[in-house]
Amino acid sequence: MPSDPFTPGVAAGRLSADRIAANFADLHPPLDDHQAAVESDRCYFCYDAPCTQACPTSIDIPLFIRQISTGTPEAAALTIFSQNILGGMCARVCPTETLCEEACVRHEAEGKPVEIGRLQRHATDRLMARNSHPFQRAAKTGKHVAVVGAGPAGLACAHRLAMKGHDVTIYEAREKGGGLNEYGIAAYKAPGSFAQDELDWVLGIGGIRIEFGRRLSGDLTLDDLRATHDAVFLGMGLGGVNALTVEGSERNHVEDAVDWIARLRQSADKTDIPVGRDVVVIGGGMTAIDAAVQARLLGALNVTIAYRRDKAAMAASEFEQNLATSKGVRIIYNAAPREITDTGVVFVRTRSEGGKLVETGETFEIAADQVLRAIGQTLAGQPEVLALEGRKIAVDEHGRTSLAGVWAGGDCASGGDDLTVTAVAEGRDAAEDIHAALGA
């Protein structure tokens, strides 16, 4: 008998394939030409625009919107890609509500910013659909740079280096490139094979080779890379997860949310992804939201996010929290996990006292046949020679690590938020610095 949302335990196929496909459709469907014309007309073409200042990659947003409004979305796309080669993915996954759109003067004026993200997608989709790469490489320099990780930081770095005429080899631990775009981002934000399509399109610049299954600290050492390349960029992200140190966290129905999402992302139609009837997600960041929402979209009956601090402290934006609740996810604040049992999770209530989180001693239990841990990722497998800042590889404003000839960017490096767009900016800027260093 096929399972449905009421089937107890962890089960795949709670919803039909059609229903799942509909559930995982584009969160922000693309604007058609007329919608783009109307929306672009709302832009005031601000001088020294706040949206551009708010963009980690400093895309000239008023210019690209004006280019859309005058019927040249391809020119708009070039404006975007010249600053952010992953502008297509960023148009889909950027938390615009806390970046460009939060800064939009229309947000201040009327609470409704220009839909910058969707306009960016309109432009980038148009140019990428041409299936030709818009940038050309400079004359070959004869230099060879190693990039570790084919995620947003590594790709942005590799692309900029290739454009400058350097040859690049990317060493990627997994079987596919794209990093979190391929394995981590919620499926409804980048539906279809966009992450791979974008990867192929970026590689269209030429001069970039990817070796898959090559993990730093595996068969690959930083010393080897430094010996065989003119420079090294580390963009391997956060390979580990924070441990959940409560009783019962080793139980079979407890899993790291990132692993569960990665499997879901790699599934063709997602009907083979088991999900609980009663799912509890522990955490308060984007991963928690993505896991909880996708659990609901797969047909879980009850999905609860439990976060140990209050709403204001939650790393996931207001928009993301609202998205989750609109999909039927319940968010419980001030609940710290104490024990995971066979049938549920026991929480202790908390409250803030003078900025410190204290447990009240009052406990309650939420039924759970699947528990997803989403309490943060952590650096793993980094070369010990590199100095750290906090729990990340220390870098200066150019992305230089403590070791000469080694740069780092993206989630594995210090500074900036753990966002695709931030990773792109850091990879790009490190490439510029590498280029300057190699030319010296």
Added chain:
Amino acid sequence: MADLTSTFVGIKSPNPFWLASAPPTDKEYNVRRAFEAGWGGVVWKTLGEDGPPVVNVNGPRYGAIHGPDRRLLGLNNIELITDRPLDVNLREIKAVKRDYPDRALVVSLMVPCEEEPWKRILPLVEETGADGVELNFGCPHGMAERGMGSAVGQVPEYIEMVTRWVKQNTRMPVIVKLTPNITDIRRPAEAAKRGGADAVSLINTINSITSVDLDNFAPEPTIDGWGAHGGYCGPAVKPIALNMVAEIARHPETADLPISGIGGVTTWRDAAEFIALGAGNVQVCTAVMTYGFKIVQEMISGLSQYMDEKGISSVDEIVGRAVPKVRDWNDLNLNYVTKAVIDQDKCIKCARCHIACEDTSHQAIAMSDDRVFTVKDEECVACNLCVNVCPVDGCITMRKLEIGETDPRTGEVVREYANWTTHPNNPSARAAQ
């Protein structure tokens, strides 16, 4: 509720909103629908001589300028006068007038520039019971190439001559419709008056090419690869029309000549503005071609509300009220000094005021690192550009410096009214008394 009834050159209508001679008034069917919707009057689409009717192109007759949301801002047409037989039009006019005796029904005419054709057609129109005629001296395309329409309207002597023929051959009121495709609108208006016209109506459409197809390199609308200039109308032409109406209304030679205001009238407010500048009523076309006849309901309710709020009981009280305020530049008070003031609470920090002033004007708006915008009174010439480009209504206003205050820009004390005629920089200034 305000009384909207209107009497224009003796023609009564329940409101001052007429439909202009144009496609919407070409047939009985349309005109009946217009009257049912509430229009006060109609100028029937231009009739020509008896005989084979004119023919129109069978490709596009219209081209348009749109805003980004396809709001129609300007319309261009190359349609000619009615292409239906004269007797059909006359029969329909008679039937409609019989059924709507309280509405104004004026017939637009255009026949060759000779007296006989005018003599022939006028009695036929009179026989329909129509309230008056409007002489189409404005149509700028097609008919003008045949010596009619604006070809007449561009020569004041022809206007006077034809108007006189018409007045001598009919008892009906005669409205002369003027073309804006001239250098000085007062000259044709004077000619119409000399010829005995009871009124002028304006503006007819403006010669125009709406756009160019950049793939085929042809003007729009394109007819089989070619295009001809058309007549431009709609909201975009309203400022041009307002000025021309005002020029006639304040010109001593024509100040007493009734005016029917035409040109981009879309809302009650547009109508009120034309009337304030001297029009006795207004004629509408593009707005109904865009939205249908129902808009007259908004025009009626809007003008009524405005008049009630102002304590104005009849439309005639509005007619020409703004005309005395329209003056020559030479009359303007050069001692009227204002400065831009930015309401920081309303400012949304777009910086458009700053960049417009900085790049293109007087560098009078400072921008701080945290996007606070401050007017530099010592640089501000009060050009108003910042007010015009600011996207927030009421955010930037102009403060008037009182007499006795010092203008920080010039260091001079603001004085009483004085204009260019007495200004020391004017070589031909009259000595101030």
